Amino acid sequence: MSRGRCVRPAELVLAGELLLLDPAGVLFWPKRRMLVVADLHLEKGAAFARRGVMLPPHDTVAxxxxxxxxxxxxxxxxxxxxxxxxxxxxxxxxxxxxxxxRLRRMTCAREWLWVRGNHDPEPPAELGGTGVGEVAFGELVLRHEPEEASNCIEIVGHLHPRAKLRLGRRTARLGCFVTDGRRLVLPAFGAFTGGLNVLDEAFGRILAWDFRTYVLGQTTCRRVARDLLLHEPSLSRQAVETVGV
Known part of the structure; x- marks a missing residue:
């Protein structure tokens, strides 16, 4: 339960393991009592402000x-x-x-692993937790960036997947999980992270054509049919960097 509302995740079996795709934008692995979150991008607003690009300063709090x-x-x-x-x-x-x-209280209350990313190659030692390159559980490997030649079943972040959907006369752009059964890409969790359309060629390079898309709602995470997905113009390198990828 969450503030009186029933939360209904989507279920996914990957490498024989039941995983829950939570509408909060996190992955939960019940068997291991493990929560996986991608791309927090804490202090992004402050980083942009130092470069003269003014964003609202509340992203880390949110x-x-x-x-x-x-x-x-x-x-x-x-x-x-x-x-x-x-x-x-x-x-x-x-x-x-x-x-x-507040962050230190979270990291000290449980085992916390910081996988190294392209934006933060060194873990924040003063904030608790342990820095790692990747985490492996049998066939499943958790890492930041997908490896195109990988023979493992991957759970990754980095690409910030979003789906643009046709909803009657309206359209919506929502964070999402995407998977083809060999690789699962998590949505970015950070408040100002933006996103990359799941039909972008970047996903085509790492996922089979018939990948599945699970969009985030307020209390549900639901699979959507591919014919509801809409293309968007490919992002320029500058735009991708702004998104945070």
Missing amino acids: TIERLELALERLAPEIVVSLGDGFHDREGPRRLPPELAG
């Missing part, structure tokens, strides 16, 4: 609040942050003391 709610509801014993926990390597030092304390 992201931490949502993460606290997910942890309270799902009560994991292990958390894996799939890379880009911070938007850059200076992010942990810019974190306000009050927010640093």
Whole structure:
């Protein structure tokens, strides 16, 4: 339960393991009591402000609040942050003391693994948790970026998948999970992370054509038919960097 509302995740079996695709945008592995979250990009607003690009300064607060709610509801014993926990390597030092304390309480209350990402190659040692390159459980490998030549079954982040949907006369752009049974890509969790359309060629390089898309709602995560997905113009390199990929 979450604030009186029934939360209904989608179920997915990957490498013989039951995984729950939670509408909060996190993956929950019941057998291991493990929560997996991707691309927090904490302190992104502050990083952009230093470069003269002014974003509202509340992204870290919003992201931490949502993460606290997910942890309270799902009560994991292990958390894996799939890379880009911070938007850059200076992010942990810019974190306000009050927010640093809240994050430290999360990391110290359970086993916490920071997978290294392309934005944060070094884990924030002063904030608790353990830095790792990737995490393997049998056939399943959890890493930040997908490896095109990988023979493993991957759970990854990095690409920030979003689906543009046709809903009658309207369209909607929603965060989503995408999978082809060999690779599962998690949505970006951070408040200002943006996203990349699941029909972009970047997904075509790593997923089979008949991949499945599960979009996030307020209380549900649901699979949507491919014919509801709409293309968008490919992002320029500058736009991709703005998204945070």
